[in-house]
Amino acid sequence: MAKLRTRKHRVVLSRSTGGDAGITVVMTILGLFMVLPMVYTIAQSLKPLDELWMYPPRFLVSNPTLKNFTDLFSLMNTSWVPFSRYVFNTIFNSIFGTAGHLLIASMCAYALAKIRFPGSTGMFTMIRTSLMFHTTVTTITSFIIMSAFGWIDTPLAIIIPAWGSTLGLYLMKQFMDTNVADAILESARLDGANEFYTFWVIAMPMVKPAWLTLIIYSFQGLWNQGASIYIYSEQLKSFNYAIGQITAGGIKRAGASAAATVLMMMVPIIVFVVSQSNIIETMGSSGMKD
Amino acid sequence: MANKELKAVHRTDISRAQWVLKEMWRNKVAYVMILPYMLVFTLFTIVPVLLSAVISFTDFNMLQWPNFVGVSNYVSLFFDDDIFLIAVKNTFIFAAIVGPASYLLSFLVAWFINELPPKIRALVTLIFYAPSISGQVYLIWATLFSADSQGWINATLIEVGIISTPITFFQNANYVMPLCIVVALWTSLGTAFLSFIAGLQGVDRALYEAGAVDGVRNRWQELYYITLPSMGPQLMFGAIMSITGSFGFGGVVTALCGFPSVDYAAHTIMHHLEDYAGQRYEIGYSSAIAVILFLIMIGANMLVKNIISKLGK
Numbered sequence: 143m144a145k146l147r148t149r150k151h152r153v154v155l156s157r158s159t160g161g162d163a164g165i166t167v168v169m170t171i172l173g174l175f176m177v178l179p180m181v182y183t184i185a186q187s188l189k190p191l192d193e194l195w196m197y198p199p200r201f202l203v204s205n206p207t208l209k210n211f212t213d214l215f216s217l218m219n220t221s222w223v224p225f226s227r228y229v230f231n232t233i234f235n236s237i238f239g240t241a242g243h244l245l246i247a248s249m250c251a252y253a254l255a256k257i258r259f260p261g262s263t264g265m266f267t268m269i270r271t272s273l274m275f276h277t278t279v280t281t282i283t284s285f286i287i288m289s290a291f292g293w294i295d296t297p298l299a300i301i302i303p304a305w306g307s308t309l310g311l312y313l314m315k316q317f318m319d320t321n322v323a324d325a326i327l328e329s330a331r332l333d334g335a336n337e338f339y340t341f342w343v344i345a346m347p348m349v350k351p352a353w354l355t356l357i358i359y360s361f362q363g364l365w366n367q368g369a370s371i372y373i374y375s376e377q378l379k380s381f382n383y384a385i386g387q388i389t390a391g392g393i394k395r396a397g398a399s400a401a402a403t404v405l406m407m408m409v410p411i412i413v414f415v416v417s418q419s420n421i422i423e424t425m426g427s428s429g430m431k432d
Numbered sequence: 433m434a435n436k437e438l439k440a441v442h443r444t445d446i447s448r449a450q451w452v453l454k455e456m457w458r459n460k461v462a463y464v465m466i467l468p469y470m471l472v473f474t475l476f477t478i479v480p481v482l483l484s485a486v487i488s489f490t491d492f493n494m495l496q497w498p499n500f501v502g503v504s505n506y507v508s509l510f511f512d513d514d515i516f517l518i519a520v521k522n523t524f525i526f527a528a529i530v531g532p533a534s535y536l537l538s539f540l541v542a543w544f545i546n547e548l549p550p551k552i553r554a555l556v557t558l559i560f561y562a563p564s565i566s567g568q569v570y571l572i573w574a575t576l577f578s579a580d581s582q583g584w585i586n587a588t589l590i591e592v593g594i595i596s597t598p599i600t601f602f603q604n605a606n607y608v609m610p611l612c613i614v615v616a617l618w619t620s621l622g623t624a625f626l627s628f629i630a631g632l633q634g635v636d637r638a639l640y641e642a643g644a645v646d647g648v649r650n651r652w653q654e655l656y657y658i659t660l661p662s663m664g665p666q667l668m669f670g671a672i673m674s675i676t677g678s679f680g681f682g683g684v685v686t687a688l689c690g691f692p693s694v695d696y697a698a699h700t701i702m703h704h705l706e707d708y709a710g711q712r713y714e715i716g717y718s719s720a721i722a723v724i725l726f727l728i729m730i731g732a733n734m735l736v737k738n739i740i741s742k743l744g745k
Contacts, residue, residue, distance in 0.1 A: 198588070199582055250468070259455060272477050272478075283483040286483065305468075305472045306476045306477060371710070410566055414565055
């Protein structure tokens with residue numbers, strides 16, 4: 143009881159009304175700056191054609207319609223490669239890219255965090271430094287490597303590099319460090335469990351928020367994957383690329399294009415909302431220790 | 433007996449090399465576990481980076497066998513290529529504004545959100561985070577600022593009487609850079625922002641109570657003396673995200689202003705790299721650009737690391 147009162151007391155001590163008002167004003171301005179373009183995006187997708195081209199344009203929609211969405215779907219049906227093929231490609235790449243990354247990055251993170259072996263610190267420093275390598279920098283050379291393996295124009299060109307993503311490994315390593323107690327692993331080892339068993343059956347359930355976050359990041363990246371220089375067959379291209387082709391139709395596709403933007407953004411937002419509490423819990427220990 | 437073999441040996445008993453070998457053998461399972469990830473990581477991160485560095489000293493063009501040309505690519509970049517210098521200037525202007533601004537914005541918004549009640553907090557987090565999770569939603573800025581009848585900004589400015597004819601914002605060298613900066617800030621509350629939110633929630637409440645007892649008077653003192661020093665890891669993580677984001681900036685410009693942007697007004701190092709790699713196939717030259725960009729990022733990272741480690745102490 144005493145503790146509760148102290149906490150209330152603290153709030154009174156360090157919070158001024160003027161500060162609260164100032165923060166509310168600043169947050170409202172920033173919030174409007176963030177949210178208005180999103181509102182406009184959604185309003186555009188619900189506008190009938192005459193409202194889309196009405197002058198002067200109105201910010202909000204007065205007679206909302208889903209016609210843009212039905213237009214978009216009928217445009218999808220006219221594509222040369224069946225649209226379901228693009229959707230399949232994106233889902234296929236997202237699932238296998240994410241699953242493989244989850245498995246090998248977690249296993250590596252477990253070994254780096256929970257087994258002390260020569261080279262472990264050096265390897266982690268290298269991985270950590272690579273967080274600031276921009277992937278565009280390595281596109282050319284990755285292309286050369288992939289063509290040496292014969293992966294160009296196969297799904298492998300998208301899936302395998304996703305396995306080696308750095309952010310996921312970093313996240314898992316930090317969580318293995320802080321959330322998995324050595325004592326539990328030690329007792330499992332004494333009971334005769336091998337490292338693979340302790341990793342999968344004991345450590346992994348303890349870092350569930352971390353791998354949920356990893357799934358979201360990896361999924362987001364693969365879902366938003368557009369045209370790739372590694373893929374040139376139309377049948378292997380992604381959903382995002384195909385949507386881009388539809389929206390590239392210029393003025394006459396303005397309605398369908400607005401609908402497509404909303405469609406593309408809904409999926410990652412839903413994934414985020416569903417797992418938001420997990421993300422926020424997880425990011426807490428993903429910072430660097432220096 | 434088997435147990436005795438597996439026991440860790442003290443380093444002083446044997447030579448260092450022997451000890452390392454013994455330790456490696458004892459932990460062989462660890463190497464098996466890191467093998468798959470390290471293979472992919474080496475193949476698609478380490479090797480490409482090293483290979484880029486090597487190719488940057490050649491005239492490789494994807495058709496002919498490369499010749500070693502020494503540092504001539506680097507020399508031409510800095511002495512013969514005026515557009516590269518424009519790109520460097522733009523990149524630095526951009527990084528100097530967007531890097532710190534997005535970093536501070538992420539932190540301040542996260543800090544403000546942290547003061548809200550939990551239910552509202554979740555909604556506000558989504559509002560601020562949504563622009564950066566949803567792919568190409570930033571293209572709405574092209575519609576908002578367009579010069580045709582869809583352009584809401586132009587229409588509003590004309591109605592109010594500030595201008596009489598629509599401004600072609602994305603084809604005007606005076607506007608492209610500021611506009612791209614605004615859009616970049618709009619999409620900048622991403623990974624770093626989430627990391628800050630989580631870090632703030634993780635700060636030990638007891639520290640604030642102790643602070644209040646020890647004479648912390650207001651929220652700014654609380655921020656400086658308690659919150660910031662407890663968030664070292666997240667601050668560092670966010671800094672790296674901001675550095676890579678702001679120096680590697682380019683995609684937004686291409687999507688909004690086309691390529692190349694008018695008069696190269698928003699031409700960045702990333703554009704220059706993509707130009708030489710993807711359109712002219714001068715891989716040697718573009719690798720030199722890649723290496724320079726890379727060194728700049730590492731330099732920026734070291735600088736920021738120093739600043740943050742001073743702040744954290």
